[in-house]
Amino acid sequence: MSKIRVLVGTRKGAFILTSDGARKRWKVRGPHFAGWEIYHMKDSPVDPDRIYASQTSGWFGQIIQRSDDAGKTWKTPGSSPEELKSPDGMTKGESNKFVYDTSPETGKPLTTHQWYDGTQHPWEFKRVWHLEPSLHDSDHVYAGVEDAALFESKDGGKSWHELAGLRGSDTGPKWQPGAGGMCLHTILLDPGNPNRISIAISAAGTFRTDDGGKTWKPINYGLHSQFLPDPTAEVGHCVHRIAFHPSRPNTLFMQKHWDVMRSDNAGDSWQEVSGNLPTDFGFPIDVHAHEPETIYVVPIKSDSEHYPPDGNVLRDAMSVDSLEPCGIYFGTTGGQVYASADAGDNWKPIVRDLPAVLSVEVQTLR
């Protein structure tokens, strides 16, 4: 029988919720990493028992954790006794080492980006916002970080290397932090084209590579952001989240700071589809598992009033399962995780009173 596993990252630890396919009764495990911020957890599509987690702290920095048994036990990759020393005798322990690439061979010297006051500011690593395991290899995983850049690991998270062509593009000095920091928060891997990756950054916009991450181009044509001196600028847009249906990777949906947008050409151009939403401000956006034209957003009153009744829903805090009917899940900064087992018609909290929820990912296990 099918089983659902919900991975919940919060301000004070990680929780794992499980249910059978009926999605009526839920078992809650946690907190894992109690007291630490868990920005994101995500499983490998190749090996669902392998879960990567981003664990962060304002005191002690970034930690990457990995479980190979569905979250029962965790380790920092590369720290087992047999992995402690490299062949040259040097101590390992680099699973949390995210260093921007400044080499002339693979990028350009580290540039600056725009600061809140309009001056230029150096790139400084702060944390991993999002982990996106490869569709084909459980040891291969991408990390979207703040200050915005894309890293990858090909050894199960033991070491990380920047895909510097993104930050090295000429637009870097025009990127700027949003209220939550300058973060790369969304990574979409094209199921039919391993060389195509689309990412989104607040507040720079959306970018795409068609050569496996060597070169990138901004894909923001059609976006309009009133806060920019040039509202239709090539970069600088505060894109909160993008999503697609795996069967239609060329059709992208976007929740921008304001405006819900759609592209039918892999991001080359965008049209507004906010329609009759009560407000088109929000953070998350996701697509129904079986209906590629059914989109979910969480409208919020405005960018200065972020409080739906039980708290905000952050950009990485909504996800869908692939059962029939489709289930949809979201977590709030008020600590509730809500679920609908009938594509959104009826809702109930499946756990209450957690710490503020930062991320929600759903695994459909068959």
Add this chain to the structure above:
Amino acid sequence: MVNVIRIVLPPHLRTLAHVDGETELEIKTPVTQRSVLDALEAKYPMLRGTIRDHVTLLRRPMVRFFACGEDLSHDSPDTPLPDAIASGSEPFLIIGAIAGG
């Protein structure tokens, strides 16, 4: 001369390193912040980057070092630590700065 140094980690780093209570390190003279942290990170690689930066090796801003009732956080990493630390009669304390309120 090899010294046995006692280290007290903050609770979150004890959890990360799977350490219960104090930990001990064997360090050759001279005993300094740098030699202590080098030995600590060699024994517990998962602590690399959590106390000092991976590349610059500078102390993270919200981490402090105390010994014998003194805040040594701003001392040079190469200044010898007090004799009581080198002899193991007092522990070297690594503390998460008190913040918030």
